[in-house]
Amino acid sequence: MSNIAGTKSSLNWAVQISVVLLVVLWIFPTVGLFVSSFRTADQISSTGWWKALFPTEQSETLRAADPDDFAVQLDDGTWAVTGNLYEEGAQASISSWGTSSRDISAYVPGDIADLGDGETITMNETGDYVWTSVEQPSGRGQRVFVTATNPPEFTLENYDTVLGEGVIQSILIYAAAAAVVAVVVGFATKSVGLSNFKMAAYLSGIVVFLVLSLVYGLGTGQGGGQASDNMAKAFFNTLTVTIPATIIPITVAAFAAYALAWMDFPGRALLIAAIVGLLVVPLQLALIPLLRLHLQIGIGKGYLGVWLAHTGFGMPLAIYLLRNYMAGLPRDIIENARVDGATEYQIFTRIILPLSFPALASFAIFQFLWTWNDLLVALVFLIDSSGQTTVMTRQIVELLGTRGGNWEILATAAFVSISVPLIVFFAMQKYLVRGLLAGSVK
Amino acid sequence: MNPALQGLITILFGVGGCVAYFYLSNLFLDKVLFPARGKNAGQNINRANMVRPWLFLAPALVALGLYLAYPVVETFRLSVTERLPGGASQFVGFENYRRMLAEDKFWEAMRNNMLWLLIVPAAATAMGLLVAQLTDRIKWGSFAKSLIFMPMAISFVGAAVIFKLIYDARPAGQSQIGILNAMWLEFDGGIGSIIILQIIPILIFAFFAVVVFYAAWITAGPVIKPNPHSQISTVFKALRIVAAAIFVWLGVLAALNVVDVATAQFDYGQPQTWLTIPFWNNFFLMVVLIWIQTGFAMVILSAALRGIPEETVEAAVVDGANPFQIFFKIKIPQIMGTIVVVWTTITIVVLKIFDIVFAMTNGQWETQVLANYMYDKLFRSNDWGVGSASAMVIMLLVTPILVWNVYNARKEMR
Structure with missing residues (x-):
């Protein structure tokens, strides 16, 4: 029997290792984006992001200070420019350097390079240099090529550029404060014995975050230029599209789902079949006819149009999910309520809606993710030529086109756009999974 | 107006409007149209209950009809018409489809x-x-x-x-920031590269080809060698033959790929623009x-x-x-x-x-x-x-x- 036990444990190890590999493979791309959003443009283009976590050796071209401003005449009549090649705070350690692009590692720190015409330059490991000259030097600062080991370095600069000065810092601080409050409230309500203490914790966290940002504002209000204006605006536009487009279909679909689940009327079965059929109708078909309709009846391109469109496109899934869930609720409760003289409206609002909370939450997450991540519907029904109503996905596609090389902006913008769905995803994964299971496996 | 504020107002109006519609229409049905009192009380209750489902369904049905059902019909109509200057349109039969089918794209x-x-x-x-x-x-x-x-x-x-x-x-010589190219440049045409880039893909393709040929054999089996004890209908026979043909085709494609990969010349040391x-x-x-x-x-x-x-x-x-x-x-x-x-x-x-x-x-x-x-x-x-x-x-x-x-x-x- 021992060999069977042996194979079992070795198989178990193989399983563990392959799961680790799969998980690493799966999160690797996202981590790449995340890490890149904290690196400067130079860092991104000089090394792959996977090297960013370790000290890297990189070759750079740097210049000594401008001799016209910084040259000092020494007592013996020669001139000298002293200083450090790096900006303040850099912690590079130079391993070799050179003064000609043909031989960039001709010297090690401490060597003195002869530049000809009586000029010499020397430097130590940290980039402190002394550039001396017999004549008064002029023109641009001396160019040097250094190969140095730089410690890992991360910056919030990109977020300042994309979101505006100081925005990310205040968001992080407020989020930390909100998390602390949420934890305290969660424990407090749990010890009091409130059954949905998690909900209380979430809500208090969100309230604290909103109050802090309303009272103290986000950042200094100083924009980081065009990119920041557009991205911050696009963020709010996306929110403006998403929230009504999530809440309105739920309200409408809940009533319809109740009618389909608990009311008897001719044609009910047919209607349910029709909704199952409409679940898969590609929304591509709706683009031209509905855009035309919107233009004819005067809605035009704008928020109202996109809200209506998302409501329509989300409706089959909403009705389907909610009906399946409501149909599974115990019949006794509803019939007892009917016997007790409750109206259908009362049964719906007092009994069905509270009991259906998990299904409502599942659909809300679906619809939220789908509207937040949507590009096509926004392109067709929302974004007009003025460009005032652009959403984040559109903004990112635009950046991909115009600034395909500006990875620091692109990565940061993309990460800002995916961070909100990710937060929702991790906070409410349970409901998402439940909804998926209800929607597909029957 | 601030778009966030506008969104908030819309939520209030949208949700409030929905709730108000459902509440008021129910109230109207129960109190005004078919009141559950007077001499027709029983009949009225029945009537109200017949109408009520449609009240609950109405907004959803309008949304479904307008945003999903109507477009199917309208798109079909547009696909067989041509727009004329001035907004009118003209029936052209399957002309659009013919033009589409003629396009390489x-x-x-x-x-x-x-x-x-x-x-x-x-x-x-x-x-x-x-x-x-x-x-x-x-x-x-x-x-x-x-x-x-x-x-x-x-x-x-x-x-x-x-x-x-x-x-x-990135151009050759610069350090690559895309992981795929960084990995690609590690290949130098040596024995390791040949194993990873040629032998393993060949094995995968060959394995795939064998699997689909086997699947084709299993699918077509009952048609070629009919089992006297179980009769299968002609429809299923036809379906089986179609499926087997698809499998065979896939198998042939995979086999061709084996040849392709075996004879492929790789651009070692050159960064590739993959897309x-x-x-x-x-x-x-x-x-x-x-x-x-x-x-x-x-x-x-x-x-x-x-x-x-x-x-x-x-x-x-x-x-x-x-x-x-x-x-x-x-x-x-x-x-x-x-x-x-x-x-x-x-x-x-x-x-x-x-x-x-x-x-x-x-x-x-x-x-x-x-x-x-x-x-x-x-x-x-x-x-x-x-x-x-x-x-x-x-x-x-x-x-x-x-x-x-x-x-x-x-x-x-x-």
């Missing part, structure tokens, strides 16, 4: 869509099944699953940016969707695996089945229904795929797909006829799944 989109259809649902379902099975029994399985599930929350556009960073190419290599770039785009959809397949299949009765597995263990036999012969057959559901769901996503292609290549370098072709026709060339015709093609491709879903739903309700 359309056939390119069709070919690519078929490639997507063939590969993405299969790959995502298989990966999902693999992860579901592997994580089933390990302690940190749910943590691993939630990380693999995560891409589901990421937009196609976000994923496009993420993968553009992976596929990024511009015709034909193969389709696969680089598909990876993005597989990355996203694997989590979906995993969640559903993992629930199905959990639902398998423990006794069946135990019986197999007692009979001395090894883990692979248990997986393929005991578990897979029991969750076949769920696998089909996952497969069709991902198929529908693939048929509508737009954002990934739009953001990454916009259909250049022979990566066009139907939805993006349609978008091009509708909003770039402003050719509504051909655009609508291609939308109808997407609808046509979805229809079998639609019919199948409705059929199953009806069966369940009975």
Whole structure:
């Protein structure tokens, strides 16, 4: 029997290792984006992001200070420019350097390079240099090529550029404060014995975050230029599209789902079949006819149009999910309520809606993710030529086109756009999974 | 006005309006139209109960009809008409379809869509099944699953940016910032490169070819050598022959690929712009969707695996089945229904795929797909006829799944 036990444990190890590999493979791309959003443009283009976590050796071209401003005449009549090649705070350690692009590692720190015409330059490991000259030097600062080991370095600069000065810092601080409050409230309500203490914790966290940002504002209000204006605006536009487009279909679909689940009327079965059929109708078909309709009846391109469109496109899934869930609720409760003289409206609002909370939450997450991540519907029904109503996905596609090389902006913008769905995803994964299971496996 | 404020007001009006509609219309029905008192009380209650479902359904039905049912009809009408200057339109029969079929770009989109259809649902379902099975029994399985599930929350556009960073190419000599090129440059044409780039792919293709030929043999078997004890209908015979033909075709393709890979000359040491290599770039785009959809397949299949009765597995263990036999012969057959559901769901996503292609290549370098072709026709060339015709093609491709879903739903309700 021992060999069977042996194979079992070795198989178990193989399983563990392959799961680790799969998980690493799966999160690797996202981590790449995340890490890149904290690196400067130079860092991104000089090394792959996977090297960013370790000290890297990189070759750079740097210049000594401008001799016209910084040259000092020494007592013996020669001139000298002293200083450090790096900006303040850099912690590079130079391993070799050179003064000609043909031989960039001709010297090690401490060597003195002869530049000809009586000029010499020397430097130590940290980039402190002394550039001396017999004549008064002029023109641009001396160019040097250094190969140095730089410690890992991360910056919030990109977020300042994309979101505006100081925005990310205040968001992080407020989020930390909100998390602390949420934890305290969660424990407090749990010890009091409130059954949905998690909900209380979430809500208090969100309230604290909103109050802090309303009272103290986000950042200094100083924009980081065009990119920041557009991205911050696009963020709010996306929110403006998403929230009504999530809440309105739920309200409408809940009533319809109740009618389909608990009311008897001719044609009910047919209607349910029709909704199952409409679940898969590609929304591509709706683009031209509905855009035309919107233009004819005067809605035009704008928020109202996109809200209506998302409501329509989300409706089959909403009705389907909610009906399946409501149909599974115990019949006794509803019939007892009917016997007790409750109206259908009362049964719906007092009994069905509270009991259906998990299904409502599942659909809300679906619809939220789908509207937040949507590009096509926004392109067709929302974004007009003025460009005032652009959403984040559109903004990112635009950046991909115009600034395909500006990875620091692109990565940061993309990460800002995916961070909100990710937060929702991790906070409410349970409901998402439940909804998926209800929607597909029957 | 601040858009956030505007959104808030809309939520209040929208939700308030909905609730007010339902409340007031019910009130109107019960108190004014058919009051439950007076001499017709009983009759009135019955009447009210007949009308009420439609009150509850009305807004949803309007939304469904206007935003999903009407467009199907209207798109069909647009696809057989031509716009005339001045807003009028004229019936042109199948002229738009003829023009569309004559376009190379359309056939390119069709070919690519078929490639997507063939590969993405299969790959995502298989990966999902693999992860579901592997994580089933390990302690940190749910943590691993939630990380693999995560891409589901990421937009196609976000994923496009993420993968553009992976596929990024810098000129030779500069340090590569795309991981794929960084790895590619590690290959130097030595024995390691030949093993990884040629021998392993050849084995995979050969294995695939053998599997599909075997599948073709199994499918066609009952038709070629009819079993005297069981008669199969002509329809199923025809279906079996069609399926076998598809398998044979796939097998031939795979066999041809073996030859291709064996004779391929690789550009060692040269950074590749992956998204511009015709034909193969389709696969680089598909990876993005597989990355996203694997989590979906995993969640559903993992629930199905959990639902398998423990006794069946135990019986197999007692009979001395090894883990692979248990997986393929005991578990897979029991969750076949769920696998089909996952497969069709991902198929529908693939048929509508737009954002990934739009953001990454916009259909250049022979990566066009139907939805993006349609978008091009509708909003770039402003050719509504051909655009609508291609939308109808997407609808046509979805229809079998639609019919199948409705059929199953009806069966369940009975």
